[in-house]
Amino acid sequence: MAAGSTLPQRAAGRELRRLRMRAGKSQTAAGKVIEVSPQTIGRMEDGLPTKLSRVYVNALCDEYVASPAERDRLLTLAGEVEEAKKAGNGWWRSYPVEPKFDHYLGLEDAAQKLTTFQLTLLPGLLQTSEYRRDMIWVDNPAIPTAEAEQKVELAMRRQAKLDEVGFQMEVILSEAVLRHRVGGPAVMARQLRHLTEVGDRDNVSIRVIPLRADGHIGLQVGSFVLFEFPPLPSSRMIEPPVVFVEEYAGHLYLEQETEIQRYHDALDRLRRVALDEQDTRSLILEIAKEFEA
Template identity: 60%
Template sequence: MATGSTLARRALGRELNRLREAAKMSQSAAGRVIGVSPQTIGRMEDGQPTKVSDLYVNALCDAYQATDGERVVLLGLAQEVRAAQRSGGGWWRAYADEIPADFDHYLALEEAAKRLTAWKLTVVPGMLQTPEYRRAMIWTETPNKDTEAVEKRIEIATRRQARLEERDFAVDVILSEAVVRDQIGGRSVMANQLRHLAQAGDRPNVSIRVVPFSAPSHLGSFVGSFVLLEFPALPSSKLTEPPVVYVEEYAGDLYLERDSEVGRYRDAVAEISRVALDEQATRRLLLELVEEYTG
């Protein structure tokens, strides 16, 4: 699995930020060292796409009084960023006109993740949606969208599902029963979608569970839908990026990275898991609903 440049940029930015703050330098002062704006330093530290040459890294290491070991790590990360960029951008770049900027960032993280844990209150996660289900969602959200644009979005969802074929990529999805009973696209579309979920759950690296309406009061009703993304070690530096919680909202998305924030969502996963059906009981429920929708 290729981690791409996203994780290396984030790791490089985090290390640059740590060294600058340890040196008690402002972003403006750091920018003057290499002849760039403080905004550019901010982009570097936030792990956003921007030029990070060895010349820049060495000059900043000198200014920050970095150790030889720290310099080696930073130069290695910069090399990883450039190597990933030379191999080309993510496959989703071809669909840039149909992907909001925030979701472009999410796709890069999802592509690099080694584990995805999702709690969904209302809809099936994109990585597990059938084309018909996805199409029905799009027409509901944007009824005036032209057919070509709709089909491009469906292609995006289909491409994302290729990661399910990777044995070293784990997916743990917990769904509210509302997700499997809300008839998005009608009974036939839902029957196919639930059949697809049951089949996906047969994969050794995929776990799908449902929290039934009969479950006791639980934290999932209050925290809302979210995705927890965990990452592998970077290939050269062996640094591991901290996990990210992605919270998708109708008016905008949130990316949470602080240990305290991620910890609260980990606790939420544990609490929701406690009241969820196991995988076999979930499969039985899904297939019972398929019978109901096709009967």
């Protein structure tokens, strides 16, 4: 798993927060123990990139009166964070990406299963280079060509995820996604035929909710991505799922159990109104022919 430090960092942060809360310590008090700011403790507990040395872990475990088993678990996670950093901490780091999208790429790279519902656009792992390029120019018409092409290259490299052993992807789309003329008719026709080719993979399921379907929960929930993860290699801990919700002015990463369950429930309801995979394929090809006419 080339996950970068995203998952072990999150697991360690969650454990450190649990121990601190149990000990009744503030983030300010914890920061004084290892001589960092309360904000740094907050970043550490949120699983964001911060130094997580054995010295820090042992000092905080002493302060929190952690058990030997709790200390060993945290030291193992700290070791996993360091190993991930030595391994390069994510191949995408050589591309210019915003910090919040960098976090998304870390989750995508680490995921064992990705489930998504989309109302308007195709998910990045299914886009052709033409489709992606047009969306980049729409988002920022003034972007330098070289930078735009770097973004296209990044999108295409991400699609190697589909070849990863054990990875699964489930996609539910509104029919509207297939009909929006991204890049024009010729680009859309090629994009839709590419979609059917990807849908033929054993590890990819693509289903469409037709526009003729009665009102469904997806119209209220909106587009989202659910990430699920394999056990961490050394500690064997399993990170809880994460739901990503993209908004124009910012992104949401949801991790609370009640939040995740609501999205699982929404997915069950979306599956009930979506076409099966064969009927979906027929609809995609029918719309592709309309674009080719």
